[in-house]
Amino acid sequence: MVNLTIDGIKVSVPEGSTILQAAREVGVKIPTLCHHPDQAVKANCRVCVCEVEGNRLLAAACAQPVMEGMVVKTRTPKVIEARKTILELILANHPQDCLNCIRNGNCELQDLANEYFIRDNPFTLKVRGLQKDYSTPSIFRDPDKCVLCRRCVEACTVVQSVNALGLENRGVLSMVVPTMGGDLIDSACVMCGQCIHACPVGAIGEVEEIDKLLAAIADPDKVVVTQIAPAVRVAIGEEVGMKTGDMPMDVFVAGLRQVGFDYVLHTNFTADLTILEEGNELLQRLKEGGTLPMFTSCSPGWINFCETFYPDLLDNLSTCKSPQQMFGPLAKTYWADKMGIDPAKIYSVSIMPCTAKKFEAARPEMNASGYRDVDLVLTTREVGRLFRMSGIDFDKLAGSNFDSWMGAYTGAAVIFGASGGVMEAALRTVYEVVTGNTLEDVNFEVTRGITGIKEAEVDLDGTVVKVAIANGLSNARQLMDQVRAGESPYHFIEIMACPGGCIGGGGQPITKANAKRVERIDSIYVEDEKCAIRKSHENPEVKTLYDEFLLEPLGHKSHELLHTHYQAKNKKYL
Amino acid sequence: MDYKDIIASYASKPGGIIEAYHAVQKELSYLPEEAVAEAARVFNLPVSDAYGVATFYSMFSVTPRGKNVIRICESAPCHVAGAAQVIAALERELGIKMGESTADGQFALEFAECVGQCQATPVITINRKPYLDVSPATVPTILAEYK
Numbered sequence: 030m031v032n033l034t035i036d037g038i039k040v041s042v043p044e045g046s047t048i049l050q051a052a053r054e055v056g057v058k059i060p061t062l063c064h065h066p067d068q069a070v071k072a073n074c075r076v077c078v079c080e081v082e083g084n085r086l087l088a089a090a091c092a093q094p095v096m097e098g099m100v101v102k103t104r105t106p107k108v109i110e111a112r113k114t115i116l117e118l119i120l121a122n123h124p125q126d127c128l129n130c131i132r133n134g135n136c137e138l139q140d141l142a143n144e145y146f147i148r149d150n151p152f153t154l155k156v157r158g159l160q161k162d163y164s165t166p167s168i169f170r171d172p173d174k175c176v177l178c179r180r181c182v183e184a185c186t187v188v189q190s191v192n193a194l195g196l197e198n199r200g201v202l203s204m205v206v207p208t209m210g211g212d213l214i215d216s217a218c219v220m221c222g223q224c225i226h227a228c229p230v231g232a233i234g235e236v237e238e239i240d241k242l243l244a245a246i247a248d249p250d251k252v253v254v255t256q257i258a259p260a261v262r263v264a265i266g267e268e269v270g271m272k273t274g275d276m277p278m279d280v281f282v283a284g285l286r287q288v289g290f291d292y293v294l295h296t297n298f299t300a301d302l303t304i305l306e307e308g309n310e311l312l313q314r315l316k317e318g319g320t321l322p323m324f325t326s327c328s329p330g331w332i333n334f335c336e337t338f339y340p341d342l343l344d345n346l347s348t349c350k351s352p353q354q355m356f357g358p359l360a361k362t363y364w365a366d367k368m369g370i371d372p373a374k375i376y377s378v379s380i381m382p383c384t385a386k387k388f389e390a391a392r393p394e395m396n397a398s399g400y401r402d403v404d405l406v407l408t409t410r411e412v413g414r415l416f417r418m419s420g421i422d423f424d425k426l427a428g429s430n431f432d433s434w435m436g437a438y439t440g441a442a443v444i445f446g447a448s449g450g451v452m453e454a455a456l457r458t459v460y461e462v463v464t465g466n467t468l469e470d471v472n473f474e475v476t477r478g479i480t481g482i483k484e485a486e487v488d489l490d491g492t493v494v495k496v497a498i499a500n501g502l503s504n505a506r507q508l509m510d511q512v513r514a515g516e517s518p519y520h521f522i523e524i525m526a527c528p529g530g531c532i533g534g535g536g537q538p539i540t541k542a543n544a545k546r547v548e549r550i551d552s553i554y555v556e557d558e559k560c561a562i563r564k565s566h567e568n569p570e571v572k573t574l575y576d577e578f579l580l581e582p583l584g585h586k587s588h589e590l591l592h593t594h595y596q597a598k599n600k601k602y603l
Numbered sequence: 604m605d606y607k608d609i610i611a612s613y614a615s616k617p618g619g620i621i622e623a624y625h626a627v628q629k630e631l632s633y634l635p636e637e638a639v640a641e642a643a644r645v646f647n648l649p650v651s652d653a654y655g656v657a658t659f660y661s662m663f664s665v666t667p668r669g670k671n672v673i674r675i676c677e678s679a680p681c682h683v684a685g686a687a688q689v690i691a692a693l694e695r696e697l698g699i700k701m702g703e704s705t706a707d708g709q710f711a712l713e714f715a716e717c718v719g720q721c722q723a724t725p726v727i728t729i730n731r732k733p734y735l736d737v738s739p740a741t742v743p744t745i746l747a748e749y750k
Contacts (some may be wrong), residue, residue, distance in 0.1 A: 195651025208651045209636055427675045602640050602650040
């Protein structure tokens with residue numbers, strides 16, 4: 030242990046700790062901007078400078094290792110003045126656009142400018158006038174706002190191994206750019222949106238489409254129907270001042286009705302349906318010698334990744350559409366019929382934790398219903414804005430139930446929102462289908478948690494099925510390289526593009542640390558425990574759907590509406 | 604020599620990408636996108652990293668430019684000695700502005716940092732050769748070597 034003093038407080042920390050870590054240990058708050066709790070030290074913004082007794086120069090607390098007997102002062106006039114100057118210099122290159130910014134009220138630079146009461150910046154404002162990039166349907170970039178912290182670059186390269194973002198030039202000319210300095214759409218970007226969570230400011234964000242929803246609600250000829258993805262409920266409360274997991278589902282539904290949705294249905298319904306289709310597909314592949322291991326196909330960022338980097342493994346992907354895209358065509362065929370609503374009038378909106386879902390809904394082939402299957406995708410953050418704008422008091426709002434035929438769900442669908450959830454849900458069903466026995470304990474603990482790669486074995490009446498689960502695309506890459514080399518021991522692999530799974534999706538409330546993802550994962554399993562039915566094949570409305578419409582899993586109708594194919598993206602540069 | 608062969612010849616050198624880039628530039632005067640992508644492949648880097656290297660160093664250019672690259676030092680000693688007049692003479696003689704290339708693809712005009720010849724300012728370099736004590740009057744003679 031190393032002993033030092035910070036602002037007169039004695040502290041002992043392990044060797045190799047930084048001043049920042051030591052300060053946090055004793056509750057001394059040092060401001061940071063480029064620092065990210067789950068990333069490597071960058072030390073490029075210098076906002077965290079402190080005085081170290083005996084040193085002429087100020088030290089960056091995030092990077093400076095502690096030394097025995099060190100005396101650190103974090104709040105002297107010299108330190109405060111230096112930090113103010115650093116902030117003024119950063120702000121002198123930053124558009125004074127806070128009122129119009131997507132991160133207004135949730136910006137690390139704005140917070141610092143406020144904390145250090147930056148008023149009259151002595152430095153002349155010099156904004157570079159770089160072009161905004163709206164080339165993708167999911168993510169926009171506003172490079173003028175970039176503070177060059179490089180957190181997005183680490184998210185894109187180290188966490189996701191996509192390498193769509195990199196640096197161009199040097200010194201005052203340097204900037205973060207997509208590959209070869211081109212547009213994001215031409216890079217290998219998979220639209221996972223992890224760069225958005227990494228960005229401390231408004232330089233990257235989701236493409237906002239709230240206005241399209243408001244126009245549809247205002248149109249008397251449109252029936253506005255929505256579906257909510259499994260991971261949204263645990264996080265939406267964070268957008269309206271609640272703790273993670275605290276928004277009750279029925280109050281969330283009531284809130285959506287207040288906003289003006291005509292019908293509120295649930296993606297969980299099609300998550301259960303996915304398990305029946307995908308589970309049977311797995312059994313068919315096992316029985317008939319199909320391509321193995323089979324990969325799950327729920328995560329559109331992952332699908333983009335596979336189409337971009339592993340086009341030779343597309344046959345391994347389950348042909349099942351994601352729950353969002355199973356919901357789309359069913360809402361405009363089966364559900365429209367059940368409700369006696371003209372499908373041409375249905376405006377189908379999905380609420381997703383995901384930015385890649387916007388891209389997925391816009392894929393040209395997603396029109397199996399004869400219409401655009403999903404008309405609009407809103408992220409959890411956009412729905413948060415919608416709620417705040419609507420002035421809904423969730424503490425006083427009485428709950429409301431989902432509408433019929435596509436609103437019922439089981440605990441197996443709930444856990445789709447967390448890494449390992451699709452696998453666990455599939456195992457709950459596949460076990461019973463294969464063995465004919467009732468699964469007494471539905472909890473497969475080994476599949477749970479934020480660990481990058483998990484594996485398990487399940488004995489299905491003598492056949493041992495080996496499964497693996499990866500969250501975060503650099504982890505997925507490891508499993509894929511194994512498959513490509515012909516060395517994968519697995520039968521079934523679940524991949525979710527985002528760390529922690531959909532609860533950490535690119536459209537979720539801005540997630541500043543993996544610790545928040547873990548909190549959301551815990552909430553997901555609490556919700557699962559509370560469900561009376563926890564196996565997808567016991568969902569009563571899914572049973573009705575098969576009895577009356579689909580007839581059987583992998584049947585003719587299923588293939589027409591619920592299954593798809595994939596295409597190599599052939600990106601120019603990877 | 605084809606840029607692919609040039610890059611391949613540096614493949615086994617640790618950090619050879621920078622030398623490979625210099626060699627490609629010697630042939631083509633700049634680094635075309637395809638050469639950057641090829642270097643990424645050969646040195647097993649993401650294209651975004653290979654592009655980062657190509658744009659980090661001011662000696663490399665990722666946009667086409669004239670075959671003979673004229674660099675003018677604008678650091679203080681050259682400035683005091685009259686670099687501005689040399690620049691004006693070069694621009695007039697070649698009919699282009701700083702940062703541009705001539706239409707025939709023969710010359711490019713760029714700024715350079717100090718090249719370490721401050722005893723004889725102003726200094727320019729053409730390709731890698733330095734010219735010392737340059738004045739507007741000597742510019743046409745210097746350029747004639749390359750025409």
